[in-house]
Amino acid sequence: MDLTVIVVLVVVLALFFDFTNGFHDTANAMATPIATGALKPKVAVGLAAALNLVGAFLSTEVARTISNGLIKEGDGGVQILPEMIFAGLIGAIVWNLVTWLFGLPSSSSHALFGGLIGAAIVGAGFGVVDYSVLVSKVxxxxLIAPVVAGVVAFTATRLAYAITRMPASSAQSGVRGRFRYGQIFSSSLVALAHGTNDAQKTMGVITLMLISAGLQDSGTGPQIWVIVTCAVAIALGTYMGGWRIIRTLGAGLTDVKPAQGFAAETSTAATILASSHLGFALSTTQVASGSVIGSGLGRKGSSVRWRTAGRIGLGWAMTLPASAVVGALAAFVATIGTAGIIIDLGVGLAVIVTIFLLSRRNRVDSNNAISEVDAASIAVRSPKATRRKRRVAG
Incomplete structure (x- = not known):
């Protein structure tokens, strides 16, 4: 197939993945302010979309990790063909949409890395992946960031409750309720941080493709048109698709109090912004989930449902290898030639259309399409639930 056609296909697929990343992940930034009534859903989604757009312009370190670090360079440049990048994106998009449809906890970021790695291995062998970068940057x-975010959120929640401790319960509730307004700032910071990290992953993929096609010098960062289009794609995805996830936030996050939400969101934003500066490609969902669990534990009387938390962790652990398998299968088909590319594209479009139709037919509720961060909050027993369990046991 003509190189120009492949380049266009990769750019379109990458931007579509960026769009799916927007509605798959970013709405979680506004989960707790919606649950506590700090922001109305339409306002929250619009604000998240605008801040993702802005955040995408603030840094390119994560993009450089993907375009110049994850896949090794040989004497002739990057050792991965545009066809393999195309196949990797097919793997990432398919896994991303399937897990979104069934409400399975997953990471859009790891789906992207898995798809690229699986396709690269099929195209150039196991040696094409720089495993030191994979381990250190991904x-x-x-593993570490959700734990750090959880510890910070735990500490911040304890501190918030200690500062607002007052004799009268009604006055105490009123003071803590004011954290609801602080959530507008903290959730906005999470949306901004998401743009600095997740939008860059798509920038990195497009840059990697341009380098592999000989259209850009090796070692250079994303071009301005790449930054702009990726920023717009993730912002549109957030605004247009975030409703499916946001409508499912009632079950678990209703127990999250304003002080907890403020602590969790601030911890999430701080962790992601620091990681973006260092070029670490994080999963926003995992960091936010760690913060939610940490803030829940910081609220006196809460405890963790470790079985639920374990299922969430298992879903995360499956994402990278599962998407790698899908990406590898797509790459294997792509090695046939033009017919293989057409087959991959046809199957990918069929999956996308099928999932879209199923998502419109099936009723969205907490049983079949729950947000990953919402699931993390369910993993924390509230003080009320803990007291109820003790009364039943007694």
């Missing part, structure tokens, strides 16, 4: 941050 896997270790994925």
């Amino acid at each position: 896997i270790l941050p994925a």
Whole structure:
């Protein structure tokens, strides 16, 4: 197939992935202010979309990690063909949409990395992946960042409750309720941070493709048109698709109090912004979930449902290898030639259309399309639930 056609297909697919990333992840930034009544849903989604757009312009370190670090360079430049990047994106998009449809906890970021790695291995062998970059910039941050965010959120929640401790319960409730307004700032910071990290991953993929096609010099960062289009794509995805996830936030996050929400969101934003500066490609969902659990534990009387938390963790752990398998299968088909590319594109479009139709037919509720961060909040027992369990046991 003509190189120009492949380049156009990769750019379109990458931007579509960016769009799915917007409605798959970013709405979680506004979960708690909606649950506590700090923001109306339409206002929250619009604000998240605008801040994702702005955040995408603030840094390119994560994009450079993907375009110049994850896949090794040889004597002739990057050792991955545009066809393989195309196949990797097919794997990432398919896994992303399937998990979104069934409400499975997953990471859009790890779906992207898995798809690219699986396709690259099929195209150029296991040696094409720089495993030191994979471990230091992707896997270790994925393990450490949620824990760090959880510890910070735990500490911040304890501090918030200690500062607002008052004799009269009604006055105490009124003071803590004012954290609701602070959530407008903290959730906005999370949306901004998401733009600095997640939008860059798509920038990195497009830049990697341009380098592999010989259209851009090796070692350079994303071009301005790449930054602009990726910023717009993730912002549109947030605004147009975030409703499906936001409508499912009632069940678990209704127990999140304003002080908790403020602490969780601030911890999430701080962790993501610091990681973006260092070039670490994080999963916003994982960091936000760690913060929600940490803030829940910081509220006196709460405890963790470790079985639920374990299922969430298992879903995260499955994402990278599962999307790698899908990406590898798509790459194997792509090796056939033009016919393989057409087959991949046809299957990918069929999956996208099928999922879209199913999502319109099936009723969205907490049983089949729950937000990952919402699921994390369910993993924390509230003080009320803990007291009820003790009364039943007694």
